[in-house]
Amino acid sequence: MKDVLTIGGKELQNRLFVGTGKFADHKNMGEALTASNSEVVTVALRRVDMEGNEEDILNDIPKHMTLMPNTSGARNAEEAVRIARLAKACGMGNWIKIEVISDHKYLLPDNEETTKATEILANEGFVVLPYMSPDLMAAKRMKDAGAAAIMPLGAPIGSNKGIRMKEMIQIMIDEMDVPIVVDAGIGKPSEAAEAMEMGADAVLVNTAIATAANPVEMAKAFDLAVKAGRIGYLSGLGPVSTKAHASSPLTGFLG
Amino acid sequence: MSFYEKFEEVKDLPFEDMFQGVTGLDVERVLQKERLSEQDYFVLLSPAAENYLEEMAQKAHMLTKQHFGNTMQLYLPLYLSDYCVNICKYCSFSLNNDFPRRRLTMSEVEREAQVIANMGIKHIILLSGESKQHSSVDYLKECLQVLRKYFSSIGVEIQPLDQGEYEELFEHGVDGLTVYQEVYNEEIYRDIHVAGPKKNFRYRLDTPERGAKAGMRSLNVGALLGMDEWRKESYITGLHASYLQNKYLETEVGVSFPRMQPHAGSFQPKVNVTDKNLVQAMLAVRLFLPRAGVNLSTRETPELRNHLIPLGVTKMSVESSTVVGGYSEPDVTQSQFEISDDRTVKEMKELLKEKGYQPVVKDWQFI
Numbered sequence: 001m002k003d004v005l006t007i008g009g010k011e012l013q014n015r016l017f018v019g020t021g022k023f024a025d026h027k028n029m030g031e032a033l034t035a036s037n038s039e040v041v042t043v044a045l046r047r048v049d050m051e052g053n054e055e056d057i058l059n060d061i062p063k064h065m066t067l068m069p070n071t072s073g074a075r076n077a078e079e080a081v082r083i084a085r086l087a088k089a090c091g092m093g094n095w096i097k098i099e100v101i102s103d104h105k106y107l108l109p110d111n112e113e114t115t116k117a118t119e120i121l122a123n124e125g126f127v128v129l130p131y132m133s134p135d136l137m138a139a140k141r142m143k144d145a146g147a148a149a150i151m152p153l154g155a156p157i158g159s160n161k162g163i164r165m166k167e168m169i170q171i172m173i174d175e176m177d178v179p180i181v182v183d184a185g186i187g188k189p190s191e192a193a194e195a196m197e198m199g200a201d202a203v204l205v206n207t208a209i210a211t212a213a214n215p216v217e218m219a220k221a222f223d224l225a226v227k228a229g230r231i232g233y234l235s236g237l238g239p240v241s242t243k244a245h246a247s248s249p250l251t252g253f254l255g
Numbered sequence: 256m257s258f259y260e261k262f263e264e265v266k267d268l269p270f271e272d273m274f275q276g277v278t279g280l281d282v283e284r285v286l287q288k289e290r291l292s293e294q295d296y297f298v299l300l301s302p303a304a305e306n307y308l309e310e311m312a313q314k315a316h317m318l319t320k321q322h323f324g325n326t327m328q329l330y331l332p333l334y335l336s337d338y339c340v341n342i343c344k345y346c347s348f349s350l351n352n353d354f355p356r357r358r359l360t361m362s363e364v365e366r367e368a369q370v371i372a373n374m375g376i377k378h379i380i381l382l383s384g385e386s387k388q389h390s391s392v393d394y395l396k397e398c399l400q401v402l403r404k405y406f407s408s409i410g411v412e413i414q415p416l417d418q419g420e421y422e423e424l425f426e427h428g429v430d431g432l433t434v435y436q437e438v439y440n441e442e443i444y445r446d447i448h449v450a451g452p453k454k455n456f457r458y459r460l461d462t463p464e465r466g467a468k469a470g471m472r473s474l475n476v477g478a479l480l481g482m483d484e485w486r487k488e489s490y491i492t493g494l495h496a497s498y499l500q501n502k503y504l505e506t507e508v509g510v511s512f513p514r515m516q517p518h519a520g521s522f523q524p525k526v527n528v529t530d531k532n533l534v535q536a537m538l539a540v541r542l543f544l545p546r547a548g549v550n551l552s553t554r555e556t557p558e559l560r561n562h563l564i565p566l567g568v569t570k571m572s573v574e575s576s577t578v579v580g581g582y583s584e585p586d587v588t589q590s591q592f593e594i595s596d597d598r599t600v601k602e603m604k605e606l607l608k609e610k611g612y613q614p615v616v617k618d619w620q621f622i
Contacts, residue, residue: 021324021326022323022324022326023324023325023326023613024325024608024611024612024613025608025613026613045620046617046618046620047615047617047618048617048620049377049617053375055375055616073472073619073620075472075505076505079622082622083620083622086620086622101505102504102505103504103505104500104504104505104506104546105500105501105504105546106546107546158321158322159321207321207324210324210325211320211321211324211325
C-alpha cells in the first residue's frame, strides 16, 4: 500500500522535513538536505538575500524540494503576515511555516498570535503550517482558521531534549484530523522514530542535523529513523507490558 | 519598576569579600546546573572560577552551538557625526578635544553606504556624538531613508532618546538599540562624565527599557571594562541584561565587553582587565544567559579575536572604521577609539569558514 502524506494538495513520500539554520556552510547544508531524502525544507526569510547574491542560501537548496519559508523573527501576528507576504512576493511559493515568538528566553511560540496569523494567511491562499506549543484547543482553533497541518514542538527549540511533550502531542495525534508534524526538540534519530511510532504524520529536524559532527550522515540516519518509525506505527505496535502474564490472579478461579 | 531599583539593591554589596568567599566547590556545583541563578552567575565571576575556565569554555561553546548553530553574524559601525556636547574624560569625541568636527551630508551617507554594501555587509549600527543639533532625530530619519536601500538591519548607538523618539526611529527602519552604561558605579560615572546631558546616570540606565517599549527588536548593553573592578561591573551588566530579557521577552538582548583602548587625552583605564579576565566575563555571561547575543568588536586584536570566536560570541564587527566618513575617505579626521583588528570582511569570512562557522551577513529583513 502506498503511504502518502498529503499537505496543501501536495503528495509527499518522505515524512522527514528539514531546516536550513545553524549549518557551518551552505554547501554542507545542501549535501545534508540531499542525503535526508526530504521533500520539504524550511528556510527563514530573514536569512534570504533578496538581491539573489551568489552566497544566498536558496542557491544550495536542492531544486526538487518544496520550500516552506518560515516567519522566524516575527513577534506577533502582524509581523508574521508581513514576512509571509514578502516570501511569496519574492517567489518562494505559497507554503508558510508560521513562527511567532514573543519570548526570547526560551523561544516558545505564541499560540494566540499564531492562530491569528494562520487565519489571515489561509484566507489569502497560503498553505499554512503553524508551529505551536502542544495544546489541543489551540490546535483545533488553528485548524478552524485554515491550517493545512499543525506543528507542535517536542521540546523547546534547539534543546535536543526529545519528545518531552509526549502526552500532549499524543492527544493531538489522536484527536486532530489534520496532519501533525512534530517540530523542534528532536535531538536523536531514535527520538524521530519515537514521534513516528506515536503516529505523528511527519517530523521536522534542523539543529540535530546541522550541528552534528557529520551532518550528511546524520541526515541519512534521520531519514532511516523516520521510515522505521512510520513502518513500526503502520504495522501496529504490540501492547506494552512490564510483567509477564503467566497467570490470572484475579480471575483464575473461573477456570 | 526600573532596573535602577535592582541596581540599588546590589550596588553597595561588599563585592570584594563576597567574591573572595567563593570556593572551587561552589564553582563545581554551578557547572553541574542547567539553569543558572544570579547567585550562580556571581560564582562564575569569582577568582575561584579562574581555575575552571576550560570547563566553562567547553560548556559555553556547547550552549552557543546548540542555540545559535555554527554561525557568526557580521556587522559594521557607521559613524555619522562626531559633534558632541558632552565632556567625558575617556572619549576622543569629548567637547574639549579640539579637532575639526564633521557630520555626513546625505550624499556622503550614501557614499559610505555604498562602500559598506560593496563589502557584502547588510547589518550596520549607526553612531554619533551627542548633539541635539547635529544628530537630531530628523537628521537620523533622513539618513535612514538613504540607508534602508542598502541594509537589511540597522541599529543605533547614539545619545539616549525618549521613548517617542525611539518609536519614530523604529518606524523609519531602526530595529536595534545599543547603549553602554559605561560604568555601573554612580560615583565614577559622575567623575568621568564631567559635563553635558550624559551626566544623568539614571536616564542612561533606563534607556534600553525605553527602546524596548518603543518596539526595538534588539537591545545591547555593556560596561566599558577598565572603569571599575571588572567582576562587579560584569555582574551588574549581566543582571541588567537578565532584567531586560525577563521584562521584555519579545526583545533579543545582547551583551558587549568593550575594553578600554588608548585614545586622545590623558585618561587611562583605572583597572587593568587582562585577556583572561575578559574571557571569564564572556564565558560567565554565556552560561548565565544561554540565548543572549554576545558581541565582539574590532577593539580587540586579531589573535585574541581568533581565540574568542568559539567561546560564545555570536556577532562580530569587521573591517570597521570609527571615523566619520572613514569608509569612503580612509584618511580623514579623528577616530573615537583605535581599531586593533583591521582584517577585511573577506579575510574574516575565510577565517570563520576555516573554523567551521558560517559567516552570516543577513539575519533580518525590514518588514
